[in-house]
Amino acid sequence: MKLIGVDIGGTGIKSALIYCKKPADGSSYKIMHRSSVPTEARFGREHIVENICKAIENYRARTDCPVIGIGSAGDVDDATGRITYATSALPGFTGLDLRGAIKSRFGGRIVVINDASAALVGEVYVGGCKGQRPMMLTLGTGLGCAMIEDKSKLGSGSVNNIRLGHYILHEGGRDCRCGSKGCAEMYVSATGLKMNGDKDKVEDILYDPKYAYAVDAFCKDFAEVLEYACEKYDPDEILIGGGVVEMAEQWWDKLKNMCAPSVADRLEKAALGNRAALLGSAYAALNGDYGKQLSYNPD
Numbered sequence: 476m477k478l479i480g481v482d483i484g485g486t487g488i489k490s491a492l493i494y495c496k497k498p499a500d501g502s503s504y505k506i507m508h509r510s511s512v513p514t515e516a517r518f519g520r521e522h523i524v525e526n527i528c529k530a531i532e533n534y535r536a537r538t539d540c541p542v543i544g545i546g547s548a549g550d551v552d553d554a555t556g557r558i559t560y561a562t563s564a565l566p567g568f569t570g571l572d573l574r575g576a577i578k579s580r581f582g583g584r585i586v587v588i589n590d591a592s593a594a595l596v597g598e599v600y601v602g603g604c605k606g607q608r609p610m611m612l613t614l615g616t617g618l619g620c621a622m623i624e625d626k627s628k629l630g631s632g633s634v635n636n637i638r639l640g641h642y643i644l645h646e647g648g649r650d651c652r653c654g655s656k657g658c659a660e661m662y663v664s665a666t667g668l669k670m671n672g673d674k675d676k677v678e679d680i681l682y683d684p685k686y687a688y689a690v691d692a693f694c695k696d697f698a699e700v701l702e703y704a705c706e707k708y709d710p711d712e713i714l715i716g717g718g719v720v721e722m723a724e725q726w727w728d729k730l731k732n733m734c735a736p737s738v739a740d741r742l743e744k745a746a747l748g749n750r751a752a753l754l755g756s757a758y759a760a761l762n763g764d765y766g767k768q769l770s771y772n773p774d
């Protein structure tokens with residue numbers, strides 16, 4: 476059967492047409508086509524919702540998919556699909572009934588979950604992650620984080636979104652979109668990397684040796700966040716995903732060298748790369764409470 480997966484970030488909205496043979500068998504999930512539209516967050520909430528619909532319409536116009544899974548930045552009430560908190564990266568999203576807005580347009584089964592949670596669901600069910608206490612960090616416009624405390628007890632509510640991106644890394648540091656200063660996501664994200672090198676594009680920094688200092692600073696901050704995460708949550712595997720991981724060859728070894736061995740040993744690049752949240756949101760939409768199979772009749 477066919478599904479649509481959507482991944483809403485502060486810069487782009489990715490969408491994919493996904494095919495799966497068996498709903499509960501993650502290994503049968505394949506992306507048939509993917510595309511992306513700009514979020515254009517500066518134009519506000521209605522405009523962003525319109526762009527999300529555009530991202531869905533691309534595929535809905537061509538095929539009749541009754542199931543749409545959406546991963547969104549911010550805190551999401553999984554049961555209702557309402558955004559309970561979002562920074563100004565998605566202006567006006569706090570309080571938005573995103574599920575309702577999309578359902579009124581397209582109908583069918585719509586599920587909205589946090590984007591880092593979606594990426595973790597993707598890695599666990601589709602990507603085959605081995606950890607028993609896996610944590611996912613997604614580096615994009617912001618820094619997303621989700622964790623499963625015990626993979627042997629997957630089911631309703633087992634994937635927790637953690638606001639690690641707003642942990643104060645540098646007291647009195649850079650202004651964050653949440654209103655605080657010095658939050659981790661202003662350093663450990665595409666945004667942070669661009670600020671470190673004062674450039675508009677991450678590629679311009681990562682692929683130009685002139686900006687090695689900016690990459691060093693990014694890795695040093697990243698290592699500190701990882702150390703904090705290990706101490707506080709003790710994950711046995713930390714998966715790194717999001718847009719910045721697509722260029723990991725430019726910073727991965729540097730980061731590992733800056734981490735204590737006990738931290739470095741837990742790091743893994745997301746096996747599904749930047750596709751984890753697309754596949755994970757589709758999987759979650761079809762299987763309900765992250766693994767608890769809902770009665771759904773695939774055609």
Ligand SMILES: [Zn+2]
Binds near residue numbers: 654
């Ligand atoms: Zn913040």
